Amino acid sequence: MFLKFTRLSIIVCLMFGGLNALNEPLKSERLVYEEELLKKVIRMELKMEQMEREMLQTQDKMINTLQNLTSEIENKTAELKLVEERVSVPMVAFNAHTLADYSLDTNQILIFQHTYLNEGNAYDNVIGLFTAPVAGLYMFSVHSCNWAGRGFYYYIIVDNNIIAKSTKFNNVQPDCASVVTFTKLETDQRVWVRCASGSSSSQLTDSTYRLSTFSGALLHG
Numbered sequence: 238m239f240l241k242f243t244r245l246s247i248i249v250c251l252m253f254g255g256l257n258a259l260n261e262p263l264k265s266e267r268l269v270y271e272e273e274l275l276k277k278v279i280r281m282e283l284k285m286e287q288m289e290r291e292m293l294q295t296q297d298k299m300i301n302t303l304q305n306l307t308s309e310i311e312n313k314t315a316e317l318k319l320v321e322e323r324v325s326v327p328m329v330a331f332n333a334h335t336l337a338d339y340s341l342d343t344n345q346i347l348i349f350q351h352t353y354l355n356e357g358n359a360y361d362n363v364i365g366l367f368t369a370p371v372a373g374l375y376m377f378s379v380h381s382c383n384w385a386g387r388g389f390y391y392y393i394i395v396d397n398n399i400i401a402k403s404t405k406f407n408n409v410q411p412d413c414a415s416v417v418t419f420t421k422l423e424t425d426q427r428v429w430v431r432c433a434s435g436s437s438s439s440q441l442t443d444s445t446y447r448l449s450t451f452s453g454a455l456l457h458g
């Protein structure tokens with residue numbers, strides 16, 4: 238009896254087991270598979286979102302780096318241009334003394350015959366004119382020493398335009414005074430010193446202790 242029952246159970250089990258094997262396990266395997274697939278898809282989506290974030294961060298960083306590099310290059314280019322300009326500006330400076338004539342007429346150009354310094358040869362000591370070899374900011378100075386009791390009146394001129402005026406007068410003893418001025422010049426503009434009011438007797442005087450001079454320099458090209 239027991240054996241019979243067992244045999245029947247086995248048959249039933251086999252029968253239903255067989256059915257189960259055909260249906261139920263198939264269903265759950267598919268579910269598991271689909272579940273795993275879903276999990277995989279979610280994981281991939283999360284990963285892709287993270288990758289996208291990282292890519293955007295990397296992109297931002299690259300753009301920032303590029304902007305920094307561009308700014309640096311622009312700055313260096315500007316610096317280089319300044320250095321090039323500075324290097325290409327010639328040295329221009331003169332310091333001239335000893336007048337060709339100490340008794341000056343009105344409008345007469347003062348000619349300083351000798352130069353202590355004439356870098357760039359821009360001062361012509363024969364005609365008394367300085368000619369700007371390059372455009373730029375220049376400084377000019379006149380130092381004048383006159384006799385006591387005689388006035389000396391003069392201008393610094395740029396191409397017939399007055400850029401500085403001065404008067405020198407001392408009733409007691411010969412002495413000196415200076416005028417300094419700054420001007421922007423274009424290439425080939427000319428600068429000179431002109432007597433503003435003439436006299437038949439000599440107004441200026443040089444000695445061991447005083448010397449009239451005309452000097453100038455290019456400060457910035």
Ligand SMILES: *[C@@H]1O[C@H](CO)[C@@H](O)[C@H](O)[C@H]1NC(C)=O
Nearest residue numbers: 298299301302303304305306
């Ligand atoms: C770009 O320059 C800024 C300011 O100088 C700085 O704060 C930033 O860290 C730089 N970025 C990179 C990526 O070098």
Ligand SMILES: *[C@@H]1O[C@H](CO)[C@@H](O)[C@H](O)[C@H]1NC(C)=O
Nearest residue numbers: 305306307308309310311312
């Ligand atoms: C470039 O120059 C500008 C202005 O002088 C300055 O603000 C900037 O920080 C400089 N950039 C670099 C990268 O040196």
